[in-house]
Amino acid sequence: MDFLQGLDPLLKAFWFIAIPTSLIFLIQTIMTFVGTDATDGIDADFDSNLSGTEAPFQLFSLRNLINFLLGLSWTGISFYGTIGSKVWLIVVAFLVGLLFVYLFFLIIQQVQKLAEDNSFKIEETIGKTAEVYIPIPGGRKGKGKVQISVRGAFHEIDAMTSDERLESNTLVKVISVESGSILIVEKF
Numbered sequence: 001m002d003f004l005q006g007l008d009p010l011l012k013a014f015w016f017i018a019i020p021t022s023l024i025f026l027i028q029t030i031m032t033f034v035g036t037d038a039t040d041g042i043d044a045d046f047d048s049n050l051s052g053t054e055a056p057f058q059l060f061s062l063r064n065l066i067n068f069l070l071g072l073s074w075t076g077i078s079f080y081g082t083i084g085s086k087v088w089l090i091v092v093a094f095l096v097g098l099l100f101v102y103l104f105f106l107i108i109q110q111v112q113k114l115a116e117d118n119s120f121k122i123e124e125t126i127g128k129t130a131e132v133y134i135p136i137p138g139g140r141k142g143k144g145k146v147q148i149s150v151r152g153a154f155h156e157i158d159a160m161t162s163d164e165r166l167e168s169n170t171l172v173k174v175i176s177v178e179s180g181s182i183l184i185v186e187k188f
Helices: 009-034 062-078 086-113
Strands: 129-134 144-150 153-161 171-178 182-187
Touching: 009 062, 009 086, 062 086, 129 153, 129 182, 144 171, 144 182, 153 171
Parallel strands: 153 182
Antiparallel strands: 129 144, 129 171, 144 153, 171 182
């Protein structure tokens, strides 16, 4: 750190921010690519009542602080010799730091669009065709099972019918869902 000795105090401050911030950013990046970093700027790094917000990420997180300080410090270092006024240099560096946080926000927003919810929801079966797997007694006197394909995955689900008894391999149409887990079907 001997090269910092003769520098202007503002430039020295930018360097003192840039060096540890860059190291932390490098560690965060390596941890992200290795898969050991569980945080992505979505959760806040402090306890607070943030429920009810629809923000795709929290503004006050360690990652956002690091992004802001990276933009601030390296802009200050890069433009120190170009921008003569120290006030304007600080303003430009501050704005670039905010721009870094905003760019990170945009990146996270685009990555979240790639997320896919593949969880099975029984309501998705309504109106679909299924095949009786275990015979279904008529008149809602008992349950049988049907096989149904939802988004390319087969499911065996309990089913009842108001019609007559439905034998195995009979094609049926799902009319509704009862009790959250039993399909009401009719002959197709």
